[in-house]
Each structure stands twice: as C-alpha cells, then as structure tokens.
Amino acid sequence: MVLRFLKTCATVLCLSVLIGTTARADVAFLVILKVPQANEDAFDALAEKMLDASKADEGLLIYEFARTGETVYGYERYTDDAAHERHQVLIKPFLPELIELAEFERIVTLTDISERSRPGFEAMGAEIGALIGGVAQGSLGD
Structure with missing residues (x-):
C-alpha cells in the first residue's frame, strides 16, 4: 500500500512538472498593418x-x-496579462x-x-492562435 501511494505521488509530481513547464503566462502576438507609402515617414x-515610450x-x-x-x-511579447494591460x-x-x-x-x-x-483580443478582431510549442533562451525561457 505504501509503495502504491509513493508511485501515485511520483506520477502526480511528474505530471505537475510537465504541466508546469508547458503552461505559460506570457502574452505574445503579431499585428499586421498596411501603411500606404504616403504615410511611411x-x-x-x-x-x-x-x-x-x-x-x-x-x-x-x-x-x-x-x-x-x-x-x-508588429511583434509584441509581455511577461503576463498585467504587463500587456499596462502597455495598452x-x-x-x-x-x-x-x-x-x-x-x-x-x-x-x-x-x-x-x-x-x-475578450480584449476578440474585441480587436484578433485570430486566437493555438500554441503548438516553442523554445526560448535567455529572458524568455524559464
């Protein structure tokens, strides 16, 4: 019974580590704008x-x-929702x-x-992308 409990705990710990490494709080998006040549400068x-600013x-x-x-x-990336809201x-x-x-x-x-x-992204007409995966080095990868 103790062995079963320890195996269950180990499984839960492994799953939480895996889930924790894939769950991300950062917010990133791409904005595509059309700027006529007359407005370029x-x-x-x-x-x-x-x-x-x-x-x-x-x-x-x-x-x-x-x-x-x-x-x-335009490419934007923030540490979390609060940072994105401050930037807005x-x-x-x-x-x-x-x-x-x-x-x-x-x-x-x-x-x-x-x-x-x-709701904010949907109000802007954003396409909500589904994260497939990614990797980052330095300040983006924790």
Whole structure:
C-alpha cells in the first residue's frame, strides 16, 4: 500500500512538472498593418515615439516593427496579462494617429491567451492562435 501511494505521488509530481513547464503566462502576438507609402515617414516617426515610450515598460519583453513594402509587422511579447494591460494604457495616446496612418489587417495571438485577455483580443478582431510549442533562451525561457 505504501509503495502504491509513493508511485501515485511520483506520477502526480511528474505530471505537475510537465504541466508546469508547458503552461505559460506570457502574452505574445503579431499585428499586421498596411501603411500606404504616403504615410511611411509619419508612421516611422510615430513608431519611434511608441518605442521610446515603451523602453522602460515593466514586463515588456519584445516590442518591435518590421516593414516589407507597405506591410508593417508588429511583434509584441509581455511577461503576463498585467504587463500587456499596462502597455495598452501606455500606448493609448498614440492610437488615434496610428489608426489615421495605418490600416489593421490582422492580429494573431502566438501564445495561449488567458480567459482574462481573450475578450480584449476578440474585441480587436484578433485570430486566437493555438500554441503548438516553442523554445526560448535567455529572458524568455524559464
């Protein structure tokens, strides 16, 4: 009976370790914008302001933009829901100009989204991605 109890405990411990290593609190998503060539310079200046404002943003892991022609990709990653929510408040003053300069084409989540964050992403029309798996080094991998 003691042996069965110990085997059960070992199984539960192994499962909790496996589940604990796959459960992630971070929030990551990709934003795809269409920025007409006529708005390129103004958008780049706005992006620089947004990046500068984000430099000391606690819990922000990655916030970057890349361009291919008129398409701009924004990649964002936060330590958790609270960090993402803080960033939304920080960026809010820039949104009217962003909406004026660019058209949102797609928002795709790249991590499992918590029930707390899901309504906000769905309200933005985001496609909720299903995490398949991943690996990270340094500050992203715990």
